[in-house]
Amino acid sequence: MSRLIVISNRVSVPKAAGAAGAQGGLAVALNSALREHRGIWFGWSGQETEEFTGHLNMQRINDVTTATIDLEPQDIDEYYNGYANRTLWPLFHYRIDLTEYDRNFGEGYERVNARFADSVHPLIEPDDLVWVHDYHLLPLGSMLRQKGVKNRMGLFLHTPWPPARLLVSLPFHERLVGSMLEYDVIGFQTREWLGSFLHYVEKEMGLTVNEDGTIEYDGRQIVARAFPIGIDYKEFVEGAESDEAQEAYDHLKASVRGRKMLIGVDRLDYSKGLGERFESFGRFLGDYPDLASKVVLLQIAPPSRGDVASYQQIREDLERKTGHINGAHADVAFVPIRYVNRGYPRRQLAGFYRAADIGLVTPLRDGMNLVAKEYVAAQNPEAPGVLILSQFAGAALQLTDALLVNPHSIDEVSEAIKRALDMPLSERRQRHEKLLASVRDEDVVFWRDAFVKALFGEATNGNSLREEVA
Numbered sequence: 001m002s003r004l005i006v007i008s009n010r011v012s013v014p015k016a017a018g019a020a021g022a023q024g025g026l027a028v029a030l031n032s033a034l035r036e037h038r039g040i041w042f043g044w045s046g047q048e049t050e051e052f053t054g055h056l057n058m059q060r061i062n063d064v065t066t067a068t069i070d071l072e073p074q075d076i077d078e079y080y081n082g083y084a085n086r087t088l089w090p091l092f093h094y095r096i097d098l099t100e101y102d103r104n105f106g107e108g109y110e111r112v113n114a115r116f117a118d119s120v121h122p123l124i125e126p127d128d129l130v131w132v133h134d135y136h137l138l139p140l141g142s143m144l145r146q147k148g149v150k151n152r153m154g155l156f157l158h159t160p161w162p163p164a165r166l167l168v169s170l171p172f173h174e175r176l177v178g179s180m181l182e183y184d185v186i187g188f189q190t191r192e193w194l195g196s197f198l199h200y201v202e203k204e205m206g207l208t209v210n211e212d213g214t215i216e217y218d219g220r221q222i223v224a225r226a227f228p229i230g231i232d233y234k235e236f237v238e239g240a241e242s243d244e245a246q247e248a249y250d251h252l253k254a255s256v257r258g259r260k261m262l263i264g265v266d267r268l269d270y271s272k273g274l275g276e277r278f279e280s281f282g283r284f285l286g287d288y289p290d291l292a293s294k295v296v297l298l299q300i301a302p303p304s305r306g307d308v309a310s311y312q313q314i315r316e317d318l319e320r321k322t323g324h325i326n327g328a329h330a331d332v333a334f335v336p337i338r339y340v341n342r343g344y345p346r347r348q349l350a351g352f353y354r355a356a357d358i359g360l361v362t363p364l365r366d367g368m369n370l371v372a373k374e375y376v377a378a379q380n381p382e383a384p385g386v387l388i389l390s391q392f393a394g395a396a397l398q399l400t401d402a403l404l405v406n407p408h409s410i411d412e413v414s415e416a417i418k419r420a421l422d423m424p425l426s427e428r429r430q431r432h433e434k435l436l437a438s439v440r441d442e443d444v445v446f447w448r449d450a451f452v453k454a455l456f457g458e459a460t461n462g463n464s465l466r467e468e469v470a
């Protein structure tokens with residue numbers, strides 16, 4: 001079996017299955033992928049160093065070998081807080097109003113990608129498969145090619161890909177997309193983001209896209225395809241059956257004292273639609289005053305990217321909205337929104353999901369959204385809760401038996417909450433059975449295997465793409 005060299009911005013291997021923390025979906029998915037393959041996970045340590053040295057810190061944690069580098073403060077400002085999180089993240093989530101274009105960010109992004117290429121290059125052996133992740137590292141493949149790397153290389157984008165009309169607002173967009181075409185495989189979460197990418201390469205770059213979705217470029221065929229990511233179903237369900245999960249369930253159930261509970265679990269990010277969610281819940285409380293003291297929303301939202309101004313703003317906005325809604329609807333013994341800014345161990349989280357009658361997952365735009373899948377996996381199949389899911393999350397294309405809503409419509413979400421609360425057990429079970437089949441069958445193993453297979457070159461007509469390319 002070829003080794004897998006996984007490269008992502010951050011490397012984060014949990015110390016133990018029940019470890020605390022607010023890991024992003026990427027970390028959760030990659031850990032399970034790497035445990036199965038020999039190989040290395042390379043990326044930034046998350047640490048600062050005064051001057052970049054390229055020193056590799058190698059470690060072996062829970063069967064996964066990691067190699068990390070430290071970055072300079074200027075790198076972190078321009079590449080991570082700058083181009084990645086102030087330019088590409090908002091643009092890729094259709095928020096050109098929040099997108100900042102700064103030449104220094106672009107230069108920092110290229111400099112750090114070159115530093116990644118310099119540092120990881122000596123680790124790559126001839127038969128390795130190289131799998132690069134996410135928007136932080138789009139040009140890395142082309143930089144490795146410049147260093148003579150001939151290995152099969154793939155890129156998986158965890159975020160949406162924006163429509164061409166929005167992407168062209170990015171200075172040097174052709175250069176960025178052109179650099180991506182040095183990969184052999186480019187993976188997206190859904191057909192929608194894939195479609196936007198193919199539309200761009202056809203219309204803006206004049207390239208040919210074949211019927212099977214491969215792109216003709218420079219005498220090569222690049223596979224561009226949707227590979228919807230899933231959760232580590234087995235690990236998650238084991239966790240959901242643990243004592244820790246049961247304790248968390250019991251504790252939460254006792255604290256709501258017979259009220260119906262809605263749960264939201266999100267990194268504190270403007271793409272997750274938290275403000276609109278709070279307003280919708282506030283609208284529900286106002287529309288159904290008889291029910292107002294019978295429901296509670298638990299929103300768990302650990303802060304992220306706190307160095308970026310738009311994240312500080314969303315935090316303030318949510319604190320204001322929570323105060324406003326709680327002020328209007330609380331009484332001495334009851335507060336309708338419990339808003340908690342911290343991470344929880346995954347097993348506890350599973351217990352919380354199971355205790356909730358409604359999973360409220362309403363991002364304004366999301367590449368996939370693993371929380372929706374975790375909520376489904378954690379339910380008791382005999383008496384499952386109802387998933388309310390944004391139609392703008394990638395997960396909505398698979399989880400069609402959820403109550404799909406437009407998260408911008410406060411009325412629609414409020415009505416969906418009412419419908420979920422009224423839903424008969426038989427309908428809840430029917431919907432859950434179909435949702436669970438999707439979450440179980442299209443899990444992280446399914447995703448990893450599909451991507452690695454494409455990376456191997458087993459993608460089209462059983463022919464090796466490696467041979468086709470040669």
Ligand code: ADQ
Pocket residue numbers: 021022023024025026028029158159229265266267300301302342343344345346349366367368369370371372374
């Ligand atoms: P994220 O934007 O981080 O991921 P998501 O897919 O929902 O979003 O994953 C979040 C993960 O973090 C979940 O596994 C969740 O359980 C965990 N998490 C969140 N809050 C937590 C808390 N308080 N305590 C503990 N754990 C918490 C990006 C993209 C998504 C895509 C994933 C994977 O934005 O669209 O689904 O990558 O590709």
